[in-house]
Amino acid sequence: MEIESSLPPSTPTPLLALDPAAAAARFVELGLKPFHAKIARKEVLERGITDYAQMTALPSAARERLSAELPILSGTELERRVAFDRTTKLLISFPGGPRPATVETVHIPARDSASGKGATLCVSTQVGCPVACPFCASGRAGLVRNLEVHEIVEQYVRGRALGALSRSVVMGIGEPLLNYANVSKALDVVHDEMGLGSRKVTLSTVGFPERLRRIAPDKPRFQLAISLHTPDQEQRDVLVPAMKGVPIEEVLSAGDDWFAQTGREITYEYVLLAGENDSAGHAERLAQRLARRRCTVNLIPFNPVDDSGFGRPTEFSVQRFHQTLVEHGIIATVRWSRGLESDAACGQLRIRKQA
Numbered sequence: 498m499e500i501e502s503s504l505p506p507s508t509p510t511p512l513l514a515l516d517p518a519a520a521a522a523r524f525v526e527l528g529l530k531p532f533h534a535k536i537a538r539k540e541v542l543e544r545g546i547t548d549y550a551q552m553t554a555l556p557s558a559a560r561e562r563l564s565a566e567l568p569i570l571s572g573t574e575l576e577r578r579v580a581f582d583r584t585t586k587l588l589i590s591f592p593g594g595p596r597p598a599t600v601e602t603v604h605i606p607a608r609d610s611a612s613g614k615g616a617t618l619c620v621s622t623q624v625g626c627p628v629a630c631p632f633c634a635s636g637r638a639g640l641v642r643n644l645e646v647h648e649i650v651e652q653y654v655r656g657r658a659l660g661a662l663s664r665s666v667v668m669g670i671g672e673p674l675l676n677y678a679n680v681s682k683a684l685d686v687v688h689d690e691m692g693l694g695s696r697k698v699t700l701s702t703v704g705f706p707e708r709l710r711r712i713a714p715d716k717p718r719f720q721l722a723i724s725l726h727t728p729d730q731e732q733r734d735v736l737v738p739a740m741k742g743v744p745i746e747e748v749l750s751a752g753d754d755w756f757a758q759t760g761r762e763i764t765y766e767y768v769l770l771a772g773e774n775d776s777a778g779h780a781e782r783l784a785q786r787l788a789r790r791r792c793t794v795n796l797i798p799f800n801p802v803d804d805s806g807f808g809r810p811t812e813f814s815v816q817r818f819h820q821t822l823v824e825h826g827i828i829a830t831v832r833w834s835r836g837l838e839s840d841a842a843c844g845q846l847r848i849r850k851q852a
């Protein structure tokens with residue numbers, strides 16, 4: 498059985514899209530042994546080798562045959578941007594679907610590489626995004642399609658080739674809860690076969706309450722972050738259009754249930770938009786909403802996106818917001834973006850390339 502089914506028949510199915518049984522069958526078709534398939538998968542996922550020529554555990558005739566017949570990955574790296582701090586953004590294009598399927602994957606090295614800590618990888622889950630937050634570049638042209646399981650895994654394989662990973666954030670292009678079946682299967686592979694621990698992966702969502710409630714019993718292999726962005730209902734209806742009419746209290750209460758069921762504390766994300774949601778009053782009201790909840794707030798000063806109409810907050814308003822939360826006993830951190838000059842804002846490189 499192939500995991501993958503939606504690609505057009507002309508697209509060669511890559512090794513990463515075959516489950517172990519399908520891979521064994523394909524290897525037999527190619528005149529190889531079923532156990533060779535197991536070796537090849539391990540070489541890719543455990544050791545990060547993406548060229549059969551380097552799979553010395555396989556007989557050399559097999560390596561040649563495989564190189565000619567069975568691609569390992571399906572994507573193409575269209576572009577690589579490396580920032581001054583070595584943050585690297587990959588623009589990857591996948592075949593299949595109605596429109597070009599390009600996504601971004603970002604490899605962010607630990608600040609202090611001497612500490613021996615590896616990098617954080619930010620992965621995408623959809624091509625485009627149907628949520629359409631007006632400040633975010635990812636949803637500009639709506640949703641093109643969901644990423645397949647192997648396309649999500651491929652981002653990890655490509656990312657790890659840039660340097661060892663110690664953490665990952667599912668915070669790239671797309672809304673992971675709207676492609677949850679594939680995201681969940683991909684994170685299983687990342688956990689079981691690539692060895693990235695479940696507490697090292699953070700999934701970020703706008704927080705559809707019903708979906709959140711369904712996934713908590715699924716023993717999720719990730720930490721949860723919910724993009725809140727404002728304590729005010731009317732404003733959230735505008736900033737997160739797909740959540741229009743869903744009461745903020747409902748989102749928070751689904752978050753409470755998540756914490757009760759999983760024991761994993763939630764991080765609330767808050768993009769600070771100059772003059773929109775960065776006032777001291779917003780901070781006060783946010784603190785009231787989160788009072789008595791065990792959680793952390795990540796404040797993300799807006800990364801400018803072309804023609805969005807939103808602006809970057811001043812350092813003063815960021816500090817004031819942070820300070821107000823802290824004074825109310827809320828744990829909060831400010832996340833200044835890394836690698837700003839390489840189109841740091843999510844989805845920005847992708848839309849520029851399509852322009």
Ligand code: SAH
Pocket residue numbers: 628630632633634667668669670671672673701702703722723724766767768797798799800801802842843
């Ligand atoms: N759809 C998911 C994950 C993708 S984005 C979600 O909304 O959570 C991850 C975070 O980056 C979200 O909090 C999102 O609102 C934020 N973000 C998007 N564009 C941004 C920008 N230009 N500047 C700062 N943060 C941004």
